[in-house]
Amino acid sequence: MGSSLTSMAWRNVQRQKRRSFLAALAMAMGVAVTMSLITWMAGMWDNMEVAMVDRLNGHFQISHPDYPATRQMFDAIEDVDTITAKLDANPDVTAYTVRMYGAALLGSDERTEGASLLGIIPSSESRFQDMDERITRGAWLPDEPGPQVVLGSGLAKRLKIDVGDELVAVSQAADGSLGNELYTVTGIIHTDLPQMDRTVAYIHLQTLSELLALEGRAHEIIALTPDRQMDALTPIVADIHDQVAPAGLVARPWWEVDPAALQLMSMRGVQEWITTLLFLGASVIGVINTMLMAVMERTREFGVLRALGMRKREIIQLVVAESSFLGLIAAVAGGILGGLISWYLVVHGIDMSVGGKGWEMGTVTIDPIIHGKMTLRGFLLPAVILFGFCVLAALWPAWKAARLNPVDALRAE
Amino acid sequence: MKWFIPAATLLAAPIVLAPVAGPAIAEETEAEIQALLEYNDDLMRGSSSHAMMTMHVKTSRYERRMKMEAWSQGESKSLIRILEPAKDAGTATLKSGDNLWNYLPKVDRTMKVPAGMMSGNWMGSHFTNDDLVKDSRLSDDFSWTVTERPSGNSGKWVIELVPHADAAVVWGKVTAEIRHDKMPISTRFYDEDGALVRTMSFDSYETVQGRKVPMHMKMVPADKPGEFTEMTYQSIEFDVKLDSSMFTQQALRQ
Numbered sequence: 001m002g003s004s005l006t007s008m009a010w011r012n013v014q015r016q017k018r019r020s021f022l023a024a025l026a027m028a029m030g031v032a033v034t035m036s037l038i039t040w041m042a043g044m045w046d047n048m049e050v051a052m053v054d055r056l057n058g059h060f061q062i063s064h065p066d067y068p069a070t071r072q073m074f075d076a077i078e079d080v081d082t083i084t085a086k087l088d089a090n091p092d093v094t095a096y097t098v099r100m101y102g103a104a105l106l107g108s109d110e111r112t113e114g115a116s117l118l119g120i121i122p123s124s125e126s127r128f129q130d131m132d133e134r135i136t137r138g139a140w141l142p143d144e145p146g147p148q149v150v151l152g153s154g155l156a157k158r159l160k161i162d163v164g165d166e167l168v169a170v171s172q173a174a175d176g177s178l179g180n181e182l183y184t185v186t187g188i189i190h191t192d193l194p195q196m197d198r199t200v201a202y203i204h205l206q207t208l209s210e211l212l213a214l215e216g217r218a219h220e221i222i223a224l225t226p227d228r229q230m231d232a233l234t235p236i237v238a239d240i241h242d243q244v245a246p247a248g249l250v251a252r253p254w255w256e257v258d259p260a261a262l263q264l265m266s267m268r269g270v271q272e273w274i275t276t277l278l279f280l281g282a283s284v285i286g287v288i289n290t291m292l293m294a295v296m297e298r299t300r301e302f303g304v305l306r307a308l309g310m311r312k313r314e315i316i317q318l319v320v321a322e323s324s325f326l327g328l329i330a331a332v333a334g335g336i337l338g339g340l341i342s343w344y345l346v347v348h349g350i351d352m353s354v355g356g357k358g359w360e361m362g363t364v365t366i367d368p369i370i371h372g373k374m375t376l377r378g379f380l381l382p383a384v385i386l387f388g389f390c391v392l393a394a395l396w397p398a399w400k401a402a403r404l405n406p407v408d409a410l411r412a413e
Numbered sequence: 414m415k416w417f418i419p420a421a422t423l424l425a426a427p428i429v430l431a432p433v434a435g436p437a438i439a440e441e442t443e444a445e446i447q448a449l450l451e452y453n454d455d456l457m458r459g460s461s462s463h464a465m466m467t468m469h470v471k472t473s474r475y476e477r478r479m480k481m482e483a484w485s486q487g488e489s490k491s492l493i494r495i496l497e498p499a500k501d502a503g504t505a506t507l508k509s510g511d512n513l514w515n516y517l518p519k520v521d522r523t524m525k526v527p528a529g530m531m532s533g534n535w536m537g538s539h540f541t542n543d544d545l546v547k548d549s550r551l552s553d554d555f556s557w558t559v560t561e562r563p564s565g566n567s568g569k570w571v572i573e574l575v576p577h578a579d580a581a582v583v584w585g586k587v588t589a590e591i592r593h594d595k596m597p598i599s600t601r602f603y604d605e606d607g608a609l610v611r612t613m614s615f616d617s618y619e620t621v622q623g624r625k626v627p628m629h630m631k632m633v634p635a636d637k638p639g640e641f642t643e644m645t646y647q648s649i650e651f652d653v654k655l656d657s658s659m660f661t662q663q664a665l666r667q
Contacts (some may be wrong), residue, residue: 074474107524113527168522170515176470176477176537177501180517 009321030283031334038378096223104171111384119208137186138163145206154198173213303409319398327390340346554580563593
């Protein structure tokens with residue numbers, strides 16, 4: 001495009017100052033809103049990832065290779081201390097906790113019910129799930145191993161038992177014996193997952209290992225690293241895997257542990273695109289309208305230009321250039337406005353609390369105040385897409401202008 | 414169903430048969446089989462019993478040996494108490510009718526085994542809780558065919574049993590082998606697809622109170638190579654005097 005065409009286009013944009021301003025403003029608003037939405041959603045997504053990945057499943061898990069499928073008591077990590085020593089020594093591992101799962105018959109004075117026992121280490125588990133926040137009666141498990149047990153609210157109801165009562169646990173132990181112990185209900189937990197509350201009892205890992213005759217063993221170690229992203233995490237997990245493989249164990253990254261979470265996370269990019277196309281698509285209809293008007297009212301002018309020897313291609317370039325200027329102005333203005341709104345969202349966030357508390361997802365809580373997260377992609381995507389749209393939107397009006405017969409055009413009013 | 418120890422249900426069941434709907438065989442033979450089966454029936458029968466035994470369980474995960482004392486009265490009541498190892502000593506199982514209770518000395522509680530746990534194993538063995546209480550009368554529920562007969566003082570009977578269509582039996586087929594002297598040799602249990610599920614075998618026949626009984630039996634699950642549960646009787650007495658209060662939850666605690 002020649003520089004004379006460019007300056008002509010710029011002059012044309014300035015000829016209808018108000019119209020150009022309004023058209024650009026509409027688009028700038030579109031860019032700003034899109035940008036802010038993406039910033040806001042990025043914050044939401046990050047929170048979701050923290051909840052669904054970091055807190056629920058960790059960045060990676062170590063277990064017996066068969067355990068995830070069989071959930072068999074015997075498919076255990078045989079020597080937990082050796083494995084945790086390796087994790088302690090690994091600078092890429094920032095936190096971890098150990099879990100054991102078991103099934104038992106729980107008996108109160110009145111009832112006997114089957115239950116799932118979740119053996120945990122309260123002090124390190126708190127880095128993951130916030131079960132202590134869901135206690136509705138009594139207290140959460142103490143850090144030291146003991147005979148305390150916390151029951152899901154539904155399970156406590158089924159057993160007709162309350163805080164302070166004694167509870168008998170009977171389970172098939174790993175040595176073939178009938179493990180049996182007397183525990184004390186120390187707390188009742190209530191989450192938003194009634195199915196879980198009906199079946200799960202929480203107990204210290206060591207206490208459970210004694211009941212099941214699985215001392216020193218466990219079923220799952222979950223751990224965190226500095227980065228959950230695939231490219232950063234893959235080599236770390238591969239390295240851990242090589243370290244635990246001789247002990248007959250596997251280390252699996254979160255996306256293998258919970259493919260559904262990965263699927264959900266991959267929606268993030270799709271959502272950003274849909275938002276961008278939807279919002280900017282609307283403002284681009286305005287551009288088409290603006291450019292059509294600009295072309296129609298200048299029929300005579302285009303006739304003169306054609307008569308003076310301007311080629312069709314140059315007419316198209318002229319109109320597209322005019323639209324591009326509008327798009328450029330809108331992108332810059334929208335970027336500045338969107339940047340300001342995004343900055344506010346990042347710094348102050350929006351209070352999304354429900355009754356003063358964060359969103360609860362099972363035993364995991366999402367922050368009550370969601371802060372936006374500015375990303376380069378979130379910043380560039382709307383601006384670039386808008387500019388592209390402006391170029392495309394001008395094509396039709398431009399083609400109309402180029403197609404004009406000079407003689408007819410000159411006669412037009 | 415005969416009871417001298419609860420686990421004996423299994424060994425007793427297949428040989429406690431009456432040819433209710435026996436197939437077309439010679440009248441004389443049918444009476445003979447009838448007598449044979451009734452003999453086996455009576456073999457395990459006693460108005461009551463008292464036994465000392467050991468159970469040896471071997472699985473791919475663990476191996477354990479337990480010393481136990483068992484009492485039974487009639488067909489529906491029995492009590493088994495574990496004597497060794499020390500960790501399990503005092504643990505007892507009471508059967509009364511279709512119900513099963515476990516007494517756990519460590520927590521001093523008696524727990525009824527809930528319906529959902531009846532298919533679980535008993536004391537880590539290859540017997541399920543259901544095996545202890547299942548009172549299905551094979552004599553009522555099966556029809557049989559004799560496929561092999563002993564000749565004189567050698568050989569054995571091989572009897573194939575198929576449950577009636579309306580019978581509440583989990584097996585598709587049962588095969589019993591009985592020695593020429595009417596002693597049980599083995600019993601094989603097949604599922605509905607005809608695949609072998611478990612094999613019970615008997616030996617160490619001894620004469621107790623004038624009757625010959627197998628003092629050792631072994632159960633081998635077909636789908637777990639190398640695994641088995643073995644029961645060996647150190648002693649057994651029949652028709653002993655037992656107080657019926659022995660088979661109550663109170664008595665479980667001893």
